[in-house]
Amino acid sequence: MINVFRSIFYSLIGLTLIGWVSVLLISVMWVGPGPDSALTQYFANSIIVSERLEALGFEFYEISNNTFEMVAHMLTAMLSATILFSIVWSAGSHYLNIDAPGKAKIYFIHWIIFTGIFVAILFIISYFFLRQASPYDAADLMKTSGRSILVLLSLIYFFLMYYLSVLVGTARFARSSVLFANKLPGNL
Amino acid sequence: MKKFIANSFIILILISFTNLQSKEFCSPDELSVNITETSSAKNSNGEKGNVFVYFDQSLSMKGYVNDQPGLKNVYVNVIDDLQQIAENVGSSTYYHAFGKDIIPIKGSKIAKVIKPSFYECKGAASECNNQESKIELPFKIAKANPDGTYIIVTDLFLSDKQLVGGTLKQLTKPLKSILKKGKSIGIIGVMSSFNGTVYDIPIKDGGSMNYTDAKMRPYYIIVIGDQKHINRIKSNLEEQHFTDPEDEYKFALITSSPILQNLNKNQIISEKNIPKIDKAEGFKFKYVDDVLPIYQFNTGKKFNKKFRIKKDDLIVKGSSGVSEYTLKESLWSSPEVKCKKIDWRKSKFDSISTVTSNEDGLTLNLFKNISDRKKLKLFLGMRYFYFVDVYAEKPGTASEKDFAEWSVRSSDAEGFTQSNPVKFKTLNLTKIIKILNAVSNDTFEKTLVATFVMDFNLLK
Numbered sequence: 289m290i291n292v293f294r295s296i297f298y299s300l301i302g303l304t305l306i307g308w309v310s311v312l313l314i315s316v317m318w319v320g321p322g323p324d325s326a327l328t329q330y331f332a333n334s335i336i337v338s339e340r341l342e343a344l345g346f347e348f349y350e351i352s353n354n355t356f357e358m359v360a361h362m363l364t365a366m367l368s369a370t371i372l373f374s375i376v377w378s379a380g381s382h383y384l385n386i387d388a389p390g391k392a393k394i395y396f397i398h399w400i401i402f403t404g405i406f407v408a409i410l411f412i413i414s415y416f417f418l419r420q421a422s423p424y425d426a427a428d429l430m431k432t433s434g435r436s437i438l439v440l441l442s443l444i445y446f447f448l449m450y451y452l453s454v455l456v457g458t459a460r461f462a463r464s465s466v467l468f469a470n471k472l473p474g475n476l
Numbered sequence: 477m478k479k480f481i482a483n484s485f486i487i488l489i490l491i492s493f494t495n496l497q498s499k500e501f502c503s504p505d506e507l508s509v510n511i512t513e514t515s516s517a518k519n520s521n522g523e524k525g526n527v528f529v530y531f532d533q534s535l536s537m538k539g540y541v542n543d544q545p546g547l548k549n550v551y552v553n554v555i556d557d558l559q560q561i562a563e564n565v566g567s568s569t570y571y572h573a574f575g576k577d578i579i580p581i582k583g584s585k586i587a588k589v590i591k592p593s594f595y596e597c598k599g600a601a602s603e604c605n606n607q608e609s610k611i612e613l614p615f616k617i618a619k620a621n622p623d624g625t626y627i628i629v630t631d632l633f634l635s636d637k638q639l640v641g642g643t644l645k646q647l648t649k650p651l652k653s654i655l656k657k658g659k660s661i662g663i664i665g666v667m668s669s670f671n672g673t674v675y676d677i678p679i680k681d682g683g684s685m686n687y688t689d690a691k692m693r694p695y696y697i698i699v700i701g702d703q704k705h706i707n708r709i710k711s712n713l714e715e716q717h718f719t720d721p722e723d724e725y726k727f728a729l730i731t732s733s734p735i736l737q738n739l740n741k742n743q744i745i746s747e748k749n750i751p752k753i754d755k756a757e758g759f760k761f762k763y764v765d766d767v768l769p770i771y772q773f774n775t776g777k778k779f780n781k782k783f784r785i786k787k788d789d790l791i792v793k794g795s796s797g798v799s800e801y802t803l804k805e806s807l808w809s810s811p812e813v814k815c816k817k818i819d820w821r822k823s824k825f826d827s828i829s830t831v832t833s834n835e836d837g838l839t840l841n842l843f844k845n846i847s848d849r850k851k852l853k854l855f856l857g858m859r860y861f862y863f864v865d866v867y868a869e870k871p872g873t874a875s876e877k878d879f880a881e882w883s884v885r886s887s888d889a890e891g892f893t894q895s896n897p898v899k900f901k902t903l904n905l906t907k908i909i910k911i912l913n914a915v916s917n918d919t920f921e922k923t924l925v926a927t928f929v930m931d932f933n934l935l936k
Contacts, residue, residue, distance in 0.1 A: 340853045344809045345821030351811045354857070421936060425857025 291459065292382050299378035299457025303371060307449050310367050317360035323349035331355065335434030354426040362417035363442065366410055370446045373406040378457030386461055395465035410446055414439045501770060501931065502815035504808045504861055506822065509768050509927060525623045527566030529558060531589050532630035533573040534609040538595035539672020544691050547669035551695055552590045554666065554717055555629065559586060561712045565625050565705045575605035578613050609633070612646040618700045619650035622657045625701030632696045633903045635676060636886045639911065648915050654700055655919040660731035661912060662699040662706035664713060665882060667692055667724035674900055679890045687893045690900035694882050703731060703792060727794045728875030730912040732919035734795035735868050739785065739926040745769040750783050770929045776936060777856065783840040790837060790925055796913055797872035801831045801838055804865040813859040813933050820861060828862065854934055862930040868923045871916055876909050
């Protein structure tokens with residue numbers, strides 16, 4: 289059991305390596321970045337249909353709260369999913385039936401499927417928040433390319449966070465089931 | 477149980493508060509409403525003036541008074557009653573004959589007009605009043621005294637030379653002046669039996685020919701005066717003479733103000749102008765300050781509504797109508813929907829809806845321009861305040877089409893005559909109507925016909 293907790297601890301460390309960025313981003317979005325901040329400018333230039341908004345007489349920063357609130361909710365949901373999947377795999381790896389040398393490699397398929405489900409859930413979360421018929425009106429302000437950027441960046445980022453987490457959190461005897469995890473030093 | 481009742485009560489209060497908020501009206505500060513009277517309304521003062529009746533004494537008119545066996549003589553019947561119709565409209569009636577000059581006719585001798593002798597002349601042709609038809613003479617008099625009502629009875633058989641250069645100016649100048657003073661010109665064309673000679677039909681080689689085999693031919697009663705007098709004369713004639721289904725008559729009203737009324741002034745605009753709008757969520761319709769109609773509702777992105785105005789509500793009956801309408805639009809939006817926090821911003825959209833007109837009236841395709849143009853978009857979750865003025869921009873040409881079947885061009889007149897027609901057409905009639913329409917175009921002023929507001933929340 290102690291090994292399970294150790295795995296969870298390592299997994300959390302793996303998450304923290306880049307996860308702090310998402311926590312910081314979510315916090316900033318909740319508070320609301322300033323009108324001249326780089327985040328607001330980036331959203332105005334790349335994510336939002338600013339010219340159409342300007343045609344209505346508004347600048348993006350004036351109505352950015354709803355957009356940032358929506359993205360913060362989306363990131364929170366993705367972060368939660370990432371934490372959940374990382375911990376579940378890391379803890380669950382201890383219960384894999386690996387009773388012979390080389391058997392861990394068979395569980396690579398399981399890991400791929402598990403990871404695929406995780407990525408699909410990330411995608412569903414982003415679709416739920418950013419689609420046209422999103423429960424958030426702010427989604428209507430986004431241009432198609434802006435939506436794609438947000439989906440792509442968040443998928444890459446949270447996948448990386450998850451990968452780092454399972455890389456260091458997977459049970460030592462099951463490392464062969466995770467891509468490149470067997471390259472880690474044996475004493476880790 | 478008590479807790480349940482208390483919770484229900486709180487929920488009910490919250491719901492009623494939300495409804496109050498959604499029905500609240502708050503307009504942008506810069507909104508200005510300017511409802512003006514239409515000129516047609518301004519010019520009718522209800523007073524009875526004098527009526528001046530002019531009979532065309534040219535020889536071509538003689539055929540109208542001779543009966544044609546088996547055919548109805550509408551000319552004689554109408555002239556018989558014209559005295560009574562004129563007296564309905566004015567306080568005193570004065571009769572004249574026109575040809576080369578204008579000659580007054582005493583009231584007691586008016587019956588002569590329906591006798592062939594009225595159109596005959598025994599003296600030298602140069603001295604006779606029946607050799608030409610100077611229709612511009614009564615127009616000139618109407619210009620000098622625009623308060624009266626003028627009734628001109630003529631075959632409107634105008635040669636090319638009467639419709640060009642200086643002679644045309646003599647015709648159009650007084651008409652322009654008459655229309656500018658808010659008066660209108662009604663043309664009632666009546667197909668009547670004809671038994672006589674049509675003179676001065678132009679032929680291709682120059683010169684002219686006569687035609688004697690026509691059994692029917694239209695004549696025209698031109699009425700110059702207030703629209704209501706014109707309409708009264710027309711309806712009197714309809715009631716008394718054009719009762720049989722086979723009676724053929726046409727009517728055109730040439731006016732500088734074909735707009736019947738400003739729809740706001742008489743609160744003609746209602747929820748029915750936008751079909752099915754009353755089924756929209758949170759719909760409410762009301763007039764603000766008794767003149768500005770407001771549609772309040774919630775809608776989704778698939779907003780496909782049309783604002784329709786019936787022709788009868790807008791256009792003076794029988795007039796050439798309006799061929800072009802324009803819109804002056806403004807759109808404000810606010811991310812906050814409640815009046816307390818509302819922050820109206822005026823959009824940069826210069827063209828939001830489109831307007832089309834047909835025989836039934838005019839139709840505004842609301843927000844059509846925005847949905848058709850990819851760069852323009854309305855966003856969900858915002859409140860919108862759309863203000864639109866509908867203007868009549870150009871007068872129509874409906875009367876030209878109506879009268880076209882009774883018209884023959886100078887170049888076609890010879891061929892038409894050689895086809896031995898029983899029903900003879902009027903020379904250059906379309907041209908004359910076109911000229912009259914052109915004169916009314918010159919005097920037409922852009923008129924505000926309707927103003928309304930749509931105050932809505934765009935929801936999913």
